[in-house]
Amino acid sequence: MEYDKSFFNLYFFTIIIELLLGLGIALLLAKRNWLNNILGVLLVLPLMIAPALASLIWRLLINPNFGIVNYLLSFIGIDDFTWASHPDTVLFTLIMVDVWVFTPFIMILLLAGLRSLPRQPFEAAELDGVPEYYKFFRITLPMLFPFILTASLFRLLESIQQFDIIYALSQGGPGESSMVFQVSAYLQTFQYTNIGKAAAMMVVLWAICYFLCHVFVQQWHKLKIKTKGELLQ
Amino acid sequence: MSHSKMKSAIDTFLKGKMSRRDLLIKAGRYGIGFAALTKLMGMQVTSALAAQDFDWKKHSGTTIKLLMNKHPYMDSMIAELDNFKALTGMNVEYDIFAEDVYFDKVTAALSSKSSEYDAFMTGAYMTWTYGPAGWCADLNDFIQDSNKTNPSYNWNDVVGNLRDACSWSGVAGDVPGAAGSKQWCMPWGFELNSVTYNMRYFEKAGMKPPGDLVEMTDQAEYFTKNAGSNEWSYGIGTRGSRSWATIHPGFMSAYANYGLVDFENNGGKLKAAMNSQASKDFHKQWVKMIASSGPANWSGYTWYEVGNDIGAGASAMIFDADILGYFFNGNPDNKEAGNFGFHGFTPNPSASAPTPNVWIWSLAMSNFSKKKDAAWYWMQWCNGPENAMAGGVKHNQVNPVRESVWASGDFDDKIRGTSPGYMEQYNSSIDGSKIHFTAQPLFFETTTEWAAALQEMQTGSNVDETLDKLASKIDRMMKDVGLA
Secondary structure (H helix, E strand, O other): OOOHHHHHHHHHHHHHHHHHHHHHHHHHHOOOOHHHHHHHHHHHHHHHOOHHHHHHHHHHHOOOOOOHHHHHHHOOOOOOOOHHHOHHHHHHHHHHHHHHHHHHHHHHHHHHHHHHOOOHHHHHHHHHOOOHHHHHHHHHHHHHHHHHHHHHHHHHHHHHOOOHHHHHHOOOOOOOOOOOHHHHHHHHHHHOOOHHHHHHHHHHHHHHHHHHHHHHHHHHHHHHHHHHHHHHO | OHHHHHHHHHHHHHOOOOOHHHHHHHHHHOOOOHHHHHHHHHHHHHHHHHOOOOOOOOOOOOEEEEEEEOOHHHHHHHHHHHHHHHHHOOEEEEEEEOHHHHHHHHHHHHHOOOOOOOEEEEEOOOHHHHOOOOOEOOOHHHHOOOOOOOOOOOHHHEOHHHHHHOEEOOOOOOOOOOOOOEEOOEEEEEEEEEEEEEHHHHHHHOOOOOOOHHHHHHHHHHHHHOOOOOOOOEEEEOOOOOOHHHOOOHHHHHHHHOOOOOEEEEOOEEEEOOOOHHHHHHHHHHHHHHHHHOOOOHHHOOHHHHHHHHHHOOEEEEEEEHHHHHHHHHOOOOOOOOOEEEEOOOOOOOOOOOOOEEEEEEEEEEOOOOOHHHHHHHHHHHOOHHHHHHHHHOOOOOOOOEHHHHHOHHHHHHHHHHOOOHHHHHHHHHHHOEOOOOOOOOHHHHHHHHHHHHHHHHOOOOHHHHHHHHHHHHHHHHHHOOOO
């Protein structure tokens, strides 16, 4: 198997970018007003599209012959960007589509979290004249951490099982540059009819997911207790 | 009165004693429209078959179920299916799936030993897995049995190379069609991998279709370099996705034309031969052509993108299935419909004729079917001379697998009228066409690895090193299953 590097990069960068973007958007939309409500609904739309379809839409958007993204990029001097056709750019392309589809998921979770935070610590901070950045790093983020962890867990588990976006955009290529467990298992099952090998790979994937779930749920419980404790003090 | 005269005219036509043009003129005189004429012809063929000394009604009342891929061949079969039902009294149900998911369905149905489907569409390569696994039936048991096969079936009318390509002994390295082979499927329609070119673009560039691979590379480079000020976007369209399907069309046809092989066979032990010096030289030439003049996102190209690009006028030529150009030529929705020429292509300057690797859409029988004899009735009708002729002349069953259809004046008129050079391309290529791969059970795995290596080379990896790595990887795979 030659996909350790792409495997790690894909999952790691995807989740980090989605978390940062999702948190940023959630913070911008945290205040309840009609504009934020409308934007919230609009931003969730990519999540309504099946990832396989989203990939096909992106394939058309980045098509070098007629894709609008390439057309727009040509205005800033970027011609013939290789997207999923080159090992150097394929991970960027996969991450971009994944981020487009799944950032709204993180955003929804964190927005729900933000809106459910108790008001008292923030009011107390206001009265004490605590600066905004201090409030964010010392009150908002710690209290939001169980939500961030939950969102990360969901996205990590989903990313590890990611198949549709990768298969639709690159089939694991060019060469082996975006090959991951799931695509390999699919090929083993349906193209090579090597069902035993595919099943073995899927069992390994299941074990990884199970282990990660276990660790995350444990941490989540600890954090929840810690956060409640801090709030009570 | 006019009805009986028309029936007699159709009879004369079916016996080959009247041309299609004369038949249409006669139909016009009797006030019979094209749709009614088609129906009458179907009825006449059915009556002729029913009059044979063969019990077509033996399975009357039986329902069989087919698993089919969405394809013009399938559309042609469905258009004639009522005739089969009238002839046999049988009922036929079918599930049709798009090609993207079709083979997943076949694999799922067969690997689970489901008896739901009695017969299915397949490619010849797939039977290298299905056959030895016991998933499909040996059709020799039916073809050779005169009690089960109607007397006018004429198996030998099917192009010999195609019959051979659908049979194999199951022993790695054995040539398909050699003595002891089992007939895992029957050819139904096939594709020759040739050059389809945009005649308008070539005329504008003052070029003729390429004579060999080097000339093809030069022409493709010319088109790509001059894309900015013209309608086209690039020179040459070929497949490039990370799939075995990238290797089998133009690439394998050219590879074989240089006398190159995928494996050396030492008494049933196979050794990868992609890293021979001659193979490395060929790969360098191919990679140079694709990298300099292929589509920008080549590594995502399947037959669908290759076909769409030539149809939309984005590419100047393609080296792929001839039927792609045929269908795009005849569909007015395509920007360049009617502008395509066809050319039997001999990539190697030292070779005397083209050697296209063939893709054969075939019919196979599920070994888990509980109605094998009934399914065989449908298969022999579907692949029989009458239905093949109807498919070729009335519908879009291109390319037909029966020599009698290619020899028919009506089929010839139809093809020449719509697709310049198509018949010449067929005539120059058919003798050298066959499956040029070595038959072996890991075909899909090894050929997909080959495609992945080709992608790496196209994006800048060293050709010699990549092919050495590929060969040793494939040798390891073969060793794992005891074939090296």
